[in-house]
Amino acid sequence: MKVVHYINQFFAGIGGEEKADVKPEMREGVVGPGMALQAALKPEAEIVATIICGDSYFNENIDEAKATILEMVKQHDPDLFIAGPAFNAGRYGVAAGTIAAAVQEELGIPALSGMYVENPGADMFKKDVLMVSTRDSAAGMRDAVKKMAPLAKKLLAGEELGSPEDEGYMARGVRKNLFRDDRGSKRAVDMLIKKLAGEEFETEFPMPEFDRVEPSPAIKDITKAKIALVTSGGIVPKGNPDRIESSSASKYGKYDIDGWTDLTEDNAETAHGGYDPVYANQDADRVLPVDVLRQMEKDGKIGELHRYFYTTVGNGTAVASSKGFAKEIGAELVADGVDAVILTST
Secondary structure (H helix, E strand, O other), X not given: OEXXXXXEXXXXXXXXXXXXXXXXXXXXXXXXXXXXXXXXXXXXXXXXXXXXXXXXXXXXXXXXXXXXXXXXXXXXXXXXXXXXXXOOOHHHHHHHHHHHHHHHHHHOOOEEEEXXXXXXXXXXXXXOOEEEEOOOOHHHHHHHHHXXXXXXXXXXXXXXXXXXXXXXXXXXOOOOOOOOOOOHHHHHHHHHHHHHOOOOOOOOOOOOOOOOOOOOOOOOOHHHOEEEXXXXXXXXXXXXXXXXXXXXXXXXXXXXXXXXXXXXXXXXXXXXXXXXXXHHHHOHHHOOOXXXXXXXXXXXXXXXXXXXXXXXXXXXXXXXXXXXXXXXXXXXXXXXXXXXXXEEOO
16 A cells, blocks of 8 residues: 655755755655654555655745645555654654645545644644654654554554544544443542542543743832843844744744844844734734833933843744743743843744
8 A cells, every 4th residue: 555755954965944945855665764654664664755855945935835735645545644743843744744734635645744742743743644642852763653554554444443542542522422331420439539549540531731920019110120122023133134934933032122222124124924024024023012112211220231132933832842941941031130021922
């Protein structure tokens, strides 16, 4: 049986971020991580072609890239399409999920992918595409292949899949009626008794977990405070000098605004790809209020505006990446004696 595999420019050995603008191309046979998949799929299936596309190109040209790749897939008429694994690479995950969902929906070919649970692509497509939960980096490739290959074989054979816990894929919100020895009310009471006794129990309906951050104490005298600006709204100096991505950002920028009193369409813009940029590009103060804080600084309502602002794009950026950015930015702000931060979004 035939399999077509999708990977990004990095796993194809073309290059890293500097080659993320590579357009879709198709190579016959196996490339990069496809070697491990191929070995695990034999003798039931063979990877007949590998499709490669740069992460930036795909996410910045989704409709065009998707149409091109679908035509490539059609040429081989595979029995299965595999995308990734993408681990915690945000733009790769979004691309893998997007094209896998399109192959299923538009071509009627079953698809399989794999990525870290916090990859934005997982959150966007796990209900549509069978998706294996992987580690957050390529160091987990062997484990990912070990999970993906058996699922791929079941899809090829048309076998019914077991539960996410048994098969190793992400829960898709699908509910099935099952017969149990104990009725639901008894199971619920049993779980409650275990919880009250401090014993371990396994819920039948897991709930999402959210971070709880305790607020810092209020500033005693804001007229003497140093205030910094941080934004996930993608405001950057004109030309986006550090090439911060429009979605699934892999970096943040730090820029000196010493002497700046106003952001205009001549000196600033937004790199964000998740909202209409017109009004932010006309006046970036709408997202990053430098003008207002300069006036407050002049009027003595705040002590001073920190000379640097920090910026990234929240659009599709992984939670783990955001936490990493925050840890680095926070350490610098503390070292610079900043008393408070105004964090703006879109």
